[in-house]
Amino acid sequence: MFRGKKYTDSAKLIDKGTFYDTAEGMGLVCKCAVAKFDETVELHVKLGVDSRHADQQVRGAIVLPHGTGKTVRVLVFAKDDKAEAAREAGADYVGDMDMVEKIQKENWFDFDVVVASPDMMGLVGRLGKVLGPKGLMPSPKAGTVTPDVAKAVKEVKAGKIEYRLDKTNIIHCPIGKASFGPEKLAENYNALMGAIVKAKPAAAKGQYIRSCVVASTMGPGVKMNAAKLV
Structure with missing residues (x-):
């Protein structure tokens, strides 16, 4: 898949084998958001549940501390x-x-x-x-x-957002804009991850958070160390 020079340069800043702590991860996401517009930062969490079962649904809503930066109609x-x-x-x-x-x-x-x-x-x-x-x-x-x-x-x-599983057991949610800076993004990230962890279904077995990646609209994904949050 062809990637532009900006994306390739940004990807070099990230070690694919590293799971980053919140502060460092958000710093990298902001560094990699080099587009000419204010990129949205999204969280993608894969959960160890089966969304086909009603007792393993993960869904809820939370008001992010700093909102999403988006005007909602x-x-x-x-x-x-x-x-x-x-x-x-x-x-x-x-x-x-x-x-x-x-x-x-x-x-x-x-x-x-x-x-x-x-x-x-x-x-x-x-x-x-x-x-x-x-x-x-x-x-x-x-x-x-x-x-x-x-x-x-x-x-x-x-800035209230709804989080819910898709068919592949992944939650996709915006946590703000790149212009928020690492600190505000970290606070939004921690609030949303906290809500997802609290929403763990009783029927869920094994590892609950399988993977957690944060990325800006045009930037590469940054793997987050979510183990500390569970």
């Missing part, structure tokens, strides 16, 4: 007082049936997170086939189905 399904509270909390779009129709008829997806009050889930359920595959379906586990929609909107805007 929030769509809220709510009525009356709750709709007003959501608007005041900074929701980008608020509605009920009108939003359902907009998504169905116009194939509209100009939002990153969906929040809904419990009484709206019958309506939102009609969008399951389109929201589900995109990972946008609200859920109580992620805190996006809640009577307090205003609080949910504020948390999402403050």
